Amino acid sequence: MADVIQQQVQTATISGHHEVDYLSDGNGIKDWLYTVDHKRIGIMYLILVLTAFLAGGLLAMAIRLELLTPARTIMDAETYNRVFTLHGAIMVFLFIIPSIPAALGNFVLPLMLGAKDVAFPRLNLASFYIYVLGACMMLGAILTGGVDTGWTFYTPYSTSTSGSVALTTMGVFVLGFSSIFTGINFIATIHKMRAPGMGWFEMPLFVWGMYSTAVIQVLATPVLGITMVLLVLERAFGIGIFDPRIGGDPVLFQHFFWFYSHPAVYIMILPGMAIISEVIPTFSHRTIFGYRGIAFSSVAIALVSFIVWGHHMFTSGQSQLINGVFSFLTFIVGIPSGIKVFNWVATMYQGRITLKAPMLFAISFLLLFTIGGLTGLFLGSLSVDIHLHDTYFVVAHFHYVMMGGTVIAFLAGLHYWWPKMFGRMYNEKLAALSCALIFVGFNVTFLTQFVLGSRGMPRRYYNYLDQFQPLHQFSTFGSWILGLGFFIMLGYLLASLRGPKNAPADPWGGTTMEWQALSPPITHNFSGTPVLTRAPYDYRNVPQGVDK
Amino acid sequence: MSVVETIQHDHAEVHDPHQQHHFATAEQQQDASKIGMWLFLVTEVLLFGGLFVGYIVMQGRFPEAWKSAHHHLQRELGALNTVVLLVSSFTMVMAVQAAKLNRRKQLIGNLWVTIICAFIFLIVKYFEYSHKYHEGLLPFKAFYSYTGPQVPGEFHFFSFYFMMTGLHGFHILGGIAVMLWILKRAYAGEFTSQYYTPVDLIGLYWHLVDLIWIYLFPLLYLIS
Amino acid sequence: MSSHSSHHDHTKLYATTLGGLLVLTAITVAASYVNFGSANIVVAMFIATIKASLVAMIFMHLKDDKPVNAVIFTSSLIFLGIFLGFCLLDADSRDKVVTGHLTWVEEQDREEAKKKAKMSPAADHHAPAAEHH
Ligand SMILES: [Cu+2]
Numbered sequence: 001m002a003d004v005i006q007q008q009v010q011t012a013t014i015s016g017h018h019e020v021d022y023l024s025d026g027n028g029i030k031d032w033l034y035t036v037d038h039k040r041i042g043i044m045y046l047i048l049v050l051t052a053f054l055a056g057g058l059l060a061m062a063i064r065l066e067l068l069t070p071a072r073t074i075m076d077a078e079t080y081n082r083v084f085t086l087h088g089a090i091m092v093f094l095f096i097i098p099s100i101p102a103a104l105g106n107f108v109l110p111l112m113l114g115a116k117d118v119a120f121p122r123l124n125l126a127s128f129y130i131y132v133l134g135a136c137m138m139l140g141a142i143l144t145g146g147v148d149t150g151w152t153f154y155t156p157y158s159t160s161t162s163g164s165v166a167l168t169t170m171g172v173f174v175l176g177f178s179s180i181f182t183g184i185n186f187i188a189t190i191h192k193m194r195a196p197g198m199g200w201f202e203m204p205l206f207v208w209g210m211y212s213t214a215v216i217q218v219l220a221t222p223v224l225g226i227t228m229v230l231l232v233l234e235r236a237f238g239i240g241i242f243d244p245r246i247g248g249d250p251v252l253f254q255h256f257f258w259f260y261s262h263p264a265v266y267i268m269i270l271p272g273m274a275i276i277s278e279v280i281p282t283f284s285h286r287t288i289f290g291y292r293g294i295a296f297s298s299v300a301i302a303l304v305s306f307i308v309w310g311h312h313m314f315t316s317g318q319s320q321l322i323n324g325v326f327s328f329l330t331f332i333v334g335i336p337s338g339i340k341v342f343n344w345v346a347t348m349y350q351g352r353i354t355l356k357a358p359m360l361f362a363i364s365f366l367l368l369f370t371i372g373g374l375t376g377l378f379l380g381s382l383s384v385d386i387h388l389h390d391t392y393f394v395v396a397h398f399h400y401v402m403m404g405g406t407v408i409a410f411l412a413g414l415h416y417w418w419p420k421m422f423g424r425m426y427n428e429k430l431a432a433l434s435c436a437l438i439f440v441g442f443n444v445t446f447l448t449q450f451v452l453g454s455r456g457m458p459r460r461y462y463n464y465l466d467q468f469q470p471l472h473q474f475s476t477f478g479s480w481i482l483g484l485g486f487f488i489m490l491g492y493l494l495a496s497l498r499g500p501k502n503a504p505a506d507p508w509g510g511t512t513m514e515w516q517a518l519s520p521p522i523t524h525n526f527s528g529t530p531v532l533t534r535a536p537y538d539y540r541n542v543p544q545g546v547d548k
Numbered sequence: 549m550s551v552v553e554t555i556q557h558d559h560a561e562v563h564d565p566h567q568q569h570h571f572a573t574a575e576q577q578q579d580a581s582k583i584g585m586w587l588f589l590v591t592e593v594l595l596f597g598g599l600f601v602g603y604i605v606m607q608g609r610f611p612e613a614w615k616s617a618h619h620h621l622q623r624e625l626g627a628l629n630t631v632v633l634l635v636s637s638f639t640m641v642m643a644v645q646a647a648k649l650n651r652r653k654q655l656i657g658n659l660w661v662t663i664i665c666a667f668i669f670l671i672v673k674y675f676e677y678s679h680k681y682h683e684g685l686l687p688f689k690a691f692y693s694y695t696g697p698q699v700p701g702e703f704h705f706f707s708f709y710f711m712m713t714g715l716h717g718f719h720i721l722g723g724i725a726v727m728l729w730i731l732k733r734a735y736a737g738e739f740t741s742q743y744y745t746p747v748d749l750i751g752l753y754w755h756l757v758d759l760i761w762i763y764l765f766p767l768l769y770l771i772s
Numbered sequence: 773m774s775s776h777s778s779h780h781d782h783t784k785l786y787a788t789t790l791g792g793l794l795v796l797t798a799i800t801v802a803a804s805y806v807n808f809g810s811a812n813i814v815v816a817m818f819i820a821t822i823k824a825s826l827v828a829m830i831f832m833h834l835k836d837d838k839p840v841n842a843v844i845f846t847s848s849l850i851f852l853g854i855f856l857g858f859c860l861l862d863a864d865s866r867d868k869v870v871t872g873h874l875t876w877v878e879e880q881d882r883e884e885a886k887k888k889a890k891m892s893p894a895a896d897h898h899a900p901a902a903e904h905h
Contacts, residue, residue, distance in 0.1 A: 116570035119580040184587040191840065192580040193570075219851050222591040226598030233711070238689030240704040241602050246689050247701060251866075252605055255859050256598065306854055310862075319865035322858060529572065579838070586841045590848035597852040601859055608863050627801050631794060638790040641831045645782060755832045762823045766816035770804035 019522045021423065021501075036121035037523060041128050042107030043421065048135065049103045052094035053407075057486065059087035064445070064479040067472045070464050077462040081148035082163075084460060088151030089168065093175050094135055096406055097264065100271030101217075102127070102182050104413045105210050107421055109186060111514035111521060112204045114195025114530040119188040127181035130174060137171030140164070150460060152261070153228075155242040155253040159235045166232045173228040176221045179267070183217030186210050195513065197532035201295070204512040204536045205288065208295040209274020212302035216263045216270075219306070224260035227253070251316050258309035266305040268402060270298055272369075272409030273340055276362050279412050280344050281537045282510045283359035284351025288537045290343040297336035304332050314385045323382055330380035337373050341366065356508065357431035361412035364439045368404025372397060375450065390460075393453025396446045404442060411438075411489075418493070419503035423520040426496040430488055437485030444478025512536045566743045578745050585749045589756045592719075596760055599715065603708045603767065610701025617698070617705035618771045620685055622676065626769035629672050630761065636665030637758040644751040647744035652737060655747070659731045662754065666724045673717055680706070687711065709768055716764060719757045726750050789830045796823050 022039045025031070032040060063084055066073045075083065106124065110117055118124050141147060141164035149158040149165060158165050190211050194203065231253070233239050240246045242253040281288040288294065310318060310326030344366060353359065375397040379385050388394060419425055452471045457464060464472065506515035513532070517525055571577040607614045643658035680686065684693035687710035692703035730750055733739065739747055800819040808815060829835040834842045 120584060121568075121570065123584075180591055184584055184591075187587055188580045188583045191583055192576055215847075218587050218590055219594060219847065222594035223598050223855065226595050230598070230602065233688065233707075237687070237691065239687075239707040239711070240689060240701075241606060241707070247609070247704060249605070249609065249863075251862070252602070252859065255862065256601075259855050306851055307858075310858065317866070319862045321865040322862050325861075582837075582841060583844065586844045590844055593845075593848040594852060594855075597848075597855060600852070601856045604856065605859055605863050608860070623801065623804065627797065630797050634790060634793045634797065637793075637827060637831050638786055641786050642783065645786070649781065752832055755827050758831075759824050759827050762827065763817075763820050766800055766804070766813075766820050770800065770816050771813065 019524070019527055021518065021520045022523045023423070023520050025523045034125075036117070036125050038106050038110050038118050038121065038124060039421075039521065039525075041124050042103055042105075044128060045098060045106060045131070046103040046421075048131070049095055049099050052090055052135070053099075056087055056090040056095055057483070059083050059090065061479055061483055063087060064476040066462075067464070068476045070466055070469055078148065080462045081460075082146035085147050085150050086142060089138065089147070089172070091402075092151055092264075092268075093172055094138065096268045096402060097175075097179055098131060098182070099410050100275065100406070100413065101186065101210060101213055101267075102131070102178070104275070104410070104417060105186065105206075105271065106182070108417055108514050109189065109207060109210055110193065111420075111517055111525055112207055112512050113189065113193050114198065114513045114526065114532065115189065115193035116524050116526075118185045119193055120185050123181050123185055127178045127185070130181065131178040134171045134173075134175035134178060137167055137174060141167040141171060152257060153231060154257075155231070155234070155248070155250040156244055158231060159243045165235060169228040169231050173225050176225045176228075179217050180221045183214035183221070186214040187218065190214075195530050195532050201292065202532055202535050203295075205277035205291065205294050205298075206274040206512075208298045209270050209277065212298040213267050213270045213274075215299075215302050216267050216305060220260045220263040220267075223256065224264075227256040227260065230256070251313065251318050254313050254316050254318075255309070258312045259306075262309035262312065263302075263305040265398075265401070266301055268406045269369075270301060272365070272406040273298065275409045275413035275416070276344060276365055277340075278510075278512065279358045279362040279416050280347050281539075282416075282508050283356060283362070284348045284353050285509065285539050286347055286351035286537075287539055288343070289346035289349075290339070291537070293339050294343050297339045300336040301333065304329070304336070308333060308380075311380050311385070314382055315389045327380060327382040327385075331377065334373070334377055341370060341373075355432075356415075357426075357428060357435060358412045358416035358508070360432055360435040361408050361415060364435065365405060365408045365412060368400055368408060368439075368442065372400030372402075372404055375400065388453060390458055391453035392449040392457045392459055395459045396449035396453060399446045399449070404446070408438070408442075411435075414493075416508070417514075418496070419507045420514060420517070420519050420521070422497060423501035423503045423518075424496045424499050425503050425507065427492045430492040434485045434489040434492070437481055437488065441478050441481030441483075441485055445475050445482060446478070448475040448478065511538055566745075574742070578748075581745050581749060582752075585752050589752060592756060592760075596712070596715065599708065599712050600763070600767070603712065606701075606704050606708065607771075610699075610704055612699045613701030614705055614771055617702040617709075618769065620680065620683070621709070621769050622679075623769040625672055625676055626765050629669050630765050632665050632669050632672070633758045633761050636662045636669075637755055639665065640751050640754045644744070644747050647734075647739045647747040648741055650741045652734065652739075655739065656731065656734050659727055659734060663724055663727050663731070666720050666727070669720060670717065673713065712764055712768065716757065716760060719760075723750070723754055723757055726753070785830065789826055793823055793826055796826075 022037055025037075032044065035041065035044075062074065063080070066075055066080055066083075106118070144164045144167060145162070147163045147165055147168045149161060149163075153165065153169060158169075190203070190207055230239060230241060234242050234248070238246050240248050242248045242250055244250055277288065277294055308326060308330045310322055311330045314323050314327070375393070379388060379394060379397055415426070415431060448471050452468060452475070453459075455468070457468050457471075501520070503519040505517065505519050507519070508515075511534075513530060513536075514521075516530060567574045567577055571580070639658045639661040643655050643662065646652075646654035646658060684695065685706050686692050687703075687707040689703055692706060694702070727750060730746055733746065796819050800816055803815050803819070804812065806812075828845065834845065
């Protein structure tokens with residue numbers, strides 16, 4: 001055993017040998033562009049996904065800046081419509097959906113399973129290039145006039161407005177295939193590539209989360225694809241399905257759209273929850289509480305997510321009967337989500353908590369996601385939603401879930417696996433500072449919007465009543481704190497890449513398999529085939545104070 | 549202290565040339581490919597599913613138009629195509645079996661018959677389409693130009709008729725392309741009872757194309 | 773290697789299945805000439821489902837394959853069913869005012885297309901179909 005690890009360390013230093021670390025294994029442009037190594041594909045995804053996040057974030061700052069005053073501040077109304085549409089479309093389709101599965105998941109999932117790669121490495125690369133193609137199409141749409149429909153593309157407006165609706169929706173269609181390919185790959189990988197000795201209930205919980213996500217990606221995304229095709233055909237030639245002027249049913253479009261897009265909310269949040277399930281036991285140095293509860297609740301969330309989509313349509317004119325049905329079903333989602341939160345808190349209880357950056361983000365997640373989840377229940381109840389629909393309350397709610405939940409969890413994962421990905425540690429103090437700024441900035445920005453919304457400020461409006469100005473200004477002020485937090489993060493993460501590869505294989509005292517690989521791992525992940533001998537999160541034999 | 553023990557890779561082990569190095573065994577690779585294919589078929593079902601749902605909802609909106617419009621379809625041709633596809637499904641499953649049993653000639657023969665059936669299907673479809681084209685029974689408001697007696701909503705029917713059969717037709721075309729490639733590999737003697745996964749997978753795909761037509765036929769041609 | 777799919781000659785089974793599928797096709801075409809009222813579509817879908825099951829179980833080997841593949845495939849049908857079910861439930865229970873209005877719009881468009889250019893007085897008769905005066 002010890003000899004094996006010794007040997008890994010030695011061979012890793014011999015350049016040219018196939019057990020060199022994956023970052024040093026050929027650095028020509030072709031070595032990266034044609035790679036089928038899941039780690040390199042993950043890194044390439046990470047770069048693009050972070051670029052998209054930067055672009056979407058700058059657009060968000062522009063929106064907040066415009067809303068500093070009731071009238072025109074920096075842009076006209078048409079531009080404003082395009083900017084918020086673009087912000088939503090970029091953040092959803094180019095950042096959040098691929099962020100955790102395709103970037104971080106691609107990197108760590110095979111490592112966690114003790115596999116050499118995903119089941120279909122070439123499909124994985126194809127998924128990446130399809131993502132690039134989809135992103136280019138959306139970029140093309142921006143250059144050819146942009147879109148002002150909002151990211152939801154509701155008919156009949158989307159079938160009648162000018163602008164690059166067709167190119168944008170086709171971009172979304174293409175991006176869907178990228179997401180489907182990742183999903184297919186992960187399901188097959190999890191079924192067939194687990195290390196000898198790893199049963200379903202010895203898998204790390206991150207893998208359960210990825211599995212549930214992949215199920216949704218495979219089942220829901222094709223419907224988004226066909227919806228986008230129908231929308232483009234309706235717009236170009238008139239099928240007569242969504243456009244009421246030719247006998248179509250615009251509410252049917254919303255059914256089609258939300259059949260994908262509500263489950264897609266769980267494509268976004270389940271991976272976030274999956275990361276939290278890793279970070280919390282590691283930094284509490286305690287076995288996860290309720291392993292099976294967390295594992296099954298992921299699957300339950302994935303399944304239930306398919307029967308609640310109508311809660312986005314309470315004011316659309318859909319039948320009163322299914323309004324009631326959907327409202328009732330929506331509350332069911334609260335149960336598995338609650339199970340998770342209670343299990344995480346129970347894991348921390350009496351644990352030996354170390355407040356490293358990933359854990360700081362994880363704790364922020366717990367607070368913010370709980371607010372986001374509970375306000376979701378407000379919106380899920382029919383009568384309250386009639387009042388709050390299309391107000392800033394909704395905007396605040398989904399930002400608490402998507403940003404306070406998924407983005408913060410993504411940051412937790414990024415900081416957790418950064419040493420594994422690049423073999424380098426970052427500046428802990430700056431990380432804590434940036435986490436604090438993001439937490440404060442986030443709440444200043446979005447807690448304010450709950451108040452705005454409950455007082456009747458509608459979403460997507462360019463102008464607003466004077467009485468809302470103080471709150472809007474406060475929210476904009478918060479966005480600057482947020483921006484500063486991210487700016488600092490960009491700085492110390494980039495700075496860490498210039499430093500030496502100093503990260504140990506297991507800097508946090510993690511117990512899952514990826515920490516057995518070197519940091520950064522060798523091209524084939526492990527030298528030889530690893531065999532699982534002990535369940536994940538088993539802290540009984542981890543020496544105390546391994547991370548000081 | 550470590551969670552894992554490491555087994556040294558045994559390089560002396562003889563590998564099937566088709567086995568990719570990240571799989572431990574050929575069976576693991578075959579099982580993974582099959583799961584992948586079934587998942588792909590799931591996405592196909594839901595892709596077509598969107599059209600089916602649209603079709604059925606629109607039928608509910610324009611029941612009279614649906615009844616009247618389907619008289620323009622020739623159910624004999626639809627039935628003929630159903631038979632052609634069912635036969636091709638049979639020859640395809642025979643091809644898979646032949647590969648499994650190392651019968652190269654039978655594999656090649658059955659693949660050829662399947663491809664010919666696929667072409668017959670497309671030719672019949674071509675005659676149906678051109679007939680509709682001449683009558684102006686075209687999809688979408690922009691192209692529909694039929695002027696005979698009709699009820700409101702018939703162009704909706706033809707939009708769906710063409711979208712559904714068109715998407716299905718593209719799947720036939722794609723199937724033909726892949727089958728020709730498989731055929732080429734079969735001539736080269738690549739498939740044996742040890743390695744026939746590609747034949748198995750194209751078989752699954754082809755049966756799904758058949759399966760979708762099994763629903764399209766009554767839905768489009770047999771409404772009354 | 774593939775322990776789950778036996779390496780025997782199944783030609784007879786496959787041929788019988790094809791025979792069954794052809795007979796069912798004949799039945800469904802024949803049944804379409806008989807008027808069962810609204811039951812026609814039910815009969816047609818029932819026969820189609822039998823045919824589809826035969827193809828899936830025998831031609832696609834789900835009968836003998838690892839159960840995971842059957843579970844995967846069945847899930848697609850279940851979720852498609854959910855999708856269809858809710859859309860139909862909405863369409864069938866929606867306020868009649870909306871559909872009445874749209875049919876009227878449809879007629880309007882057709883009349884415009886024929887360039888009869890009549891101002892339709894139908895609006896007042898059709899629009900409030902479900903309103904009680
Ligand atoms: Cu939702």
